[in-house]
Amino acid sequence: MDTKINNNLPIYYQDATALAKMIRSKKISPVEVVQAHLDRIEKYDSSVNAIVTIADTAMKEAKAAEIAVMKGEKLKPLHGVPFTAKDSIDTEKILTQRGSPIFKGRLPNTDAISVARMKAAGGILLAKTNLPEFSYWIESNNLLSGRSNNPWDLTRTPGGSSGGESAAIAAGMSPLGLGTDLAISVRGPAAQTGIVSLKATHGSIPMTGIWPRVPRRFWHVGPMARSIRDLSLAYSVLSGPDGYDAYSSSRGQFDAGFGKAPVGPLRIGWMVGPGFGPVDPEVISVVESAANALQNLGHRVESVQIPALEKDFALDVFNRLHVMEMKDAFREATAGRSDDEIYKMAKAMLSLPDTSMKDFIDAEQAADRIRDGFAEYFNQYDLLLTHVLPIAAHKHGVEEFIINGQKVDATYLQGATVPLNVTGLPGISMRFGTSKEGLPINIQLVGTWQAESTILYTSSLLESVSDVSNLHPNI
Known part of the structure; x- marks a missing residue:
């Protein structure tokens, strides 16, 4: 079904907000949408x-x-x-196998x-979508369901650990999805496939019914989608x-739109380091382009540094903190299992x-x-823009x-992603450029704690001036 309906896009490349609106107005039926x-x-x-x-x-x-729509019920x-x-997220009476033969056939209640x-x-x-074994790696591959491929280039990864989710949305198999994020796992896959994702403030979205639960202070669940308005709605x-x-x-104060427009220009800092590790020049160029776009939109934008990230490398901090807790969870899951049931990441x-x-x-x-370093930064700025x-x-x-x-x-x-897990800060991943090989390049918008409305609003501004936000892979 390739009927062009809205913005000259087929059903499978519509965002969730558009689909919901068309269903309510009876321009399209839920059956048609699911079938597409x-x-x-x-x-x-x-x-x-x-x-x-x-x-x-x-x-x-x-x-x-569809029957509810035709009856005029409240929708x-x-x-x-x-x-x-993602297949680490429990679904009632639908297989949730966590990327491992150890959990093959598992049906949550x-x-x-x-x-x-x-x-x-x-x-x-x-x-349900693919993931690495136990949700633990930056590529989505396991012994049970195999390797996910990037729809922009099948020889490349769609990332991990929510790589199956990112690939499904990018390829038009789903308009909206749920992933989890320990250090990179909704934002990185979104960047590798050119979609959008939100890692909200830690604790904003409950992790109940998701495994593993340790180390709980770093785990998040978050929406992955085609548009910023879909992230906001989700x-x-x-x-x-x-x-x-x-x-x-x-919950705090939050509406289902993009948040209220700020009074006066936002104070925005942009950086690609030091403190994040090396960055490719073409990625730096995309971040700088986004900074220029925000400045052209009337906001106060300048290059910044966060000294705390230079003093303590967040990735090293994260590695020292999470290993023992994760090892205990993995030991428990693999106890008594044969070696050929355990993949290389575990x-x-x-x-x-x-x-x-x-x-x-x-x-x-x-x-x-x-955390203190970011608190000091957000005393001076409303938002951080990075890769x-x-x-x-x-x-x-x-x-x-x-x-x-x-x-x-x-x-x-x-x-550049793990500092937000160490601190619990919210961040959005969205496409704003293209590599010389034709692959998506995303930027990351970071706000202070509970500032989802600010980053959603600012992301929507960038989306409105982007010439790459509505590109799709040619598979």
């Missing part, structure tokens, strides 16, 4: 491998949603709109709260305490030396210094990179 995405999956997922399981309830729910904001969820809230808003669960649906996740914070984690108590305490203090990844999407399986003349291992791709 199922057709897209059937046609292209054999090469992309983003989808792990198709929900066998999707078409039944689409038919029920929820996502009525009849399909969504997907309840939905994760994030899935339940999407359904309560009228969304229809379409499918965040308004997903945020707020659930009474089970103790980190989940109160094996690598289990082989790491434990962090000494002294190093752990030092790292906790360093994390506090980084998401130091390079565009890379080839599968690459373990070392030469970036701007410096040799680094693959973990350094998290250099």
